[in-house]
Amino acid sequence: MMNIESIMQDLLEKRKQSGTYRSLKILDSKAHDFTSNDYLGLAKIDFLSGEDHSFIDNGAGGSRLLSGNKAYHVEAEAFMADYFNAKSCLLFNSGYVANLGLLSSVPQKGDAILMDELSHICIKEGARLSRASHFNFRHNDVSDLEKKLNTVNANNIFIVVESIYSMDGDEALLANIVELAKKYNANVIVDEAHSTGLLSNDGSGLCCQLGIEKEVFARVYTFGKAMGAHGAVVAGSEILKSYLINYSRQFIYTTSLPYHSIQIIIKAINYRKLNSELWKSLQDKIEKFRNQLNEEINLLESNHPIQGVITGSSENAIRLANFLQEKGFDIRPIVSPTVPLHQERVRICLHAFNTDESIDELCRQLNQYYS
Ligand SMILES: Cc1ncc(COP(=O)(O)O)c(C=O)c1O
Known part of the structure; x- marks a missing residue:
């Protein structure tokens, strides 16, 4: 009988062979963020600085039904x-x-x-x-x-x-x-x-x-x-x-x-x-992005920050994501089984903080890749 380590190793090998192996990556912090779900940039605002931080507790100390209901x-x-x-x-x-x-x-x-x-x-x-x-x-x-x-x-x-x-x-x-x-x-x-x-x-x-x-x-x-x-x-x-x-x-x-x-x-x-203008400025960026892409690009219909470029296979999604990463964009491939087979894609998330220049450059690179 195979031990559990060998079973896991075999299953990981299968993932590698099918091009669906997942690993944790930290991309260059200078890369333009076109991947996080922090659509409005709120994750980067230090909301607690300058506040009175009289100590409350580090953790709630239990579940809500026991000591953790505060x-x-x-x-x-x-x-x-x-x-x-x-x-x-x-x-x-x-x-x-x-x-x-x-x-x-x-x-x-x-x-x-x-x-x-x-x-x-x-x-x-x-x-x-x-x-x-x-x-x-x-x-x-x-x-x-x-x-x-x-x-x-x-x-x-x-x-x-x-x-x-x-x-x-x-x-x-x-x-x-x-x-x-x-x-x-x-x-x-x-x-x-x-x-x-x-x-x-x-x-x-x-x-x-x-x-x-x-x-x-x-x-x-x-x-x-x-x-x-x-x-x-x-x-x-x-x-x-x-x-x-x-x-x-x-x-x-x-x-x-x-x-x-x-x-x-x-x-x-x-x-x-x-700050409702944050969403309005993000909508402008979404429009700007969609308007600049050439027709050959298989872009999913969406007027929201999540934009999918369908590549049709894991290999193509990984290749396109690598190409864009080399150009300085933090963009990730999404492969099966996260999305259905043949619906593999790069998922591009637009943000209120993405500059017009970086959106223009991203579109230029995408158009060039598909030309
Ligand atoms: C539609 C949807 N529901 C729920 C979740 C899970 O939310 P959380 O990241 O807070 O666990 C996600 C996360 O990706 C999601 O996309």
Whole structure:
């Protein structure tokens, strides 16, 4: 029998041979950032300098149900419920565990989860952990969703979508989906990971921008992307919050977020509220980028910061990313299984802080590569 080290070694070899081996890289800090999710540059603002730092604690010291429930958690949740126009918010340590916690615990046996096929892995994994049955519908395809709603036999149905899809950068057809959910008496869950801090005038996301907060069963907001921080909340009813406190293992059995993390999230939200021009300037950069690329480039449709150049194979994605990295751009390839086979790509993230010159140069290099 092979020992576990040899088994792991073999599996790693397989990844190397298929060109999908992952390794951790620190790129040159001088490289132009076209890869991070820090869309507005908030991660680089020192929100806590000049503040009174009377010592609170380094860590919360336990899970929320034991010693780790502090006034700063409770106050932050009230502040966020107000910001996201929700009855309640419950903090989770990251967006990944918020989705796991919500989807693994709320849908019951006999229920069904219908997920967009391009949902983030934490949504898929949350659905797998739940006792409900789960199905994909075609990406952003409302008629396919309706077909599935017609055929599914379940007590309660949950439709799960992302406001902005993490790899394709396109926006969910949320208004249509909410209408359909009403028709079929289904519950909508929206992962707002990539719209938190971006969409709507104050950055409170897509549901708030569309004014459909009350028609959505639950919303997941994450703070590790445009808010430049860390952590997440699930927003919804008071009953949902109490249910998660009682039944979500990902909430119950983990040390809660420390004081500093909470402070940074609150400062980032307040900063974003006062600086709506950041999103406007990012929109200009997105337009500038898209307008300059030649037609031969297979650019996905997206008017959000996530821009995908489809290369069709892992090798091509890695080659293009290496080419751009050598030119001084921090740009990464995204290969299967993160994206479907033949949908491999370089994922370019635009930021409010990317200069016009660096966007022009990036477009020049991309056009040259494809000429
Ligand atoms: C759509 C989506 N949901 C959830 C997450 C996880 O969020 P976090 O990074 O806060 O764990 C991500 C992260 O990439 C994401 O893209």
